[in-house]
Structures are given as C-alpha cells and as structure tokens.
Amino acid sequence: MTEPNPEFMREAIAQSLEGMRHGHGGPFGAVIVKDGTIIARGHNRVITSNDPTAHAEVSVIRDACQLLQSFQLDGCELYTSCEPCPMCLGAIYWSRLDRVYYGNTKGDAAAAGFDDQFIYDELEVPMGDRRLPMQPFLREEAQGAFQEWIEKSDKTPY
Numbered sequence: 001m002t003e004p005n006p007e008f009m010r011e012a013i014a015q016s017l018e019g020m021r022h023g024h025g026g027p028f029g030a031v032i033v034k035d036g037t038i039i040a041r042g043h044n045r046v047i048t049s050n051d052p053t054a055h056a057e058v059s060v061i062r063d064a065c066q067l068l069q070s071f072q073l074d075g076c077e078l079y080t081s082c083e084p085c086p087m088c089l090g091a092i093y094w095s096r097l098d099r100v101y102y103g104n105t106k107g108d109a110a111a112a113g114f115d116d117q118f119i120y121d122e123l124e125v126p127m128g129d130r131r132l133p134m135q136p137f138l139r140e141e142a143q144g145a146f147q148e149w150i151e152k153s154d155k156t157p158y
Contacts, residue, residue, distance in 0.1 A: 004101045008033050008079040011041060013103060015056065016081040019043025026114055030056040030080040032064040040064035056080060057088035061095050071158060072096040082109050085116045
C-alpha cells in the first residue's frame with residue numbers, strides 16, 4: 001500500500017475552500033493523482049451549475065477520464081476533502097480507482113449540514129417501501145436493448 005501524500009490532500013482541501021468561497025457549492029474538493037502527479041482537480045459546483053451530480057469527486061473523475069481518454073482510472077488515486085457520499089462512491093467504484101484518501105468523515109459532513117445517511121438508509125429498505133416511488137414499466141420492451149447488447153460482437157465490456 002502506498003503512503004498518502006499530504007500535499008495532495010492539502011490541494012483537495014484548498015479546492016474545497018476555493019469552491020465554497022466563490023459560491024460554487026459546499027466545502028468539498030478533490031484531486032486525482034496518477035504516477036505521483038495531480039491530473040485532475042476540482043470542487044463542488046452544485047449551485048453554479050444547477051447540477052446535483054456536480055460533486056467534487058464526480059467532476060474530477062470526469063476530467064481525469066477525459067484527459068486519459070479512458071472510462072477507467074486504474075493506476076489512479078483520489079484524494080477528497082470528505083468521505084464520499086453514496087453517489088460519489090458509486091462513481092469511484094465504476095471508474096476503478098485504485099485507492100481513496102479522505103479528510104472529513106460523513107459524520108463531520110452531517111454535523112456541517114450535509115447528511116446523506118438517509119440515502120444509505122433507503123438502500124436498505126425494500127424497493128416498494130422507499131420514500132421515492134419506483135416501479136418496473138415496459139420491462140419486456142426494455143429487454144430488447146439488453147438482448148441486442150448481449151448479441152453485439154463489437155461491444156466494449158465494462
């Protein structure tokens with residue numbers, strides 16, 4: 001296991017302050033490092049972009065993928081100013097980052113008014129009992145796209 005680099009975490013923290021101080025959103029920042037070099041840096045932009053998915057981690061994952069021309073970030077590490085929320089955690093797993101270092105905990109975030117525990121709790125509730133109603137619809141028609149994918153000879157699996 002590689003040792004975390006304090007300078008990379010300090011840059012993630014600096015990004016969190018920059019974004020917050022410029023009114024972009026909450027105090028969240030992140031950097032992605034490959035081979036000892038920061039290749040992407042950013043902060044929360046939820047407010048200025050009117051995009052609830054514009055969290056720091058998602059933004060830097062998008063930027064790093066564009067830079068590397070790849071949808072996977074193996075060989076890369078994420079430094080983030082706060083323990084990732086469920087959405088960001090999903091993006092982290094999908095991007096195949098090697099490691100994540102975080103500053104604040106989700107408990108610290110909750111104390112600052114950013115409580116995502118309700119999402120973790122909802123994931124444990126049966127689908128029909130969740131606060132957000134969800135139901136299958138036109139499944140048979142939708143399965144046609146999956147069948148075409150299964151049969152596609154030139155697909156790129158991920």
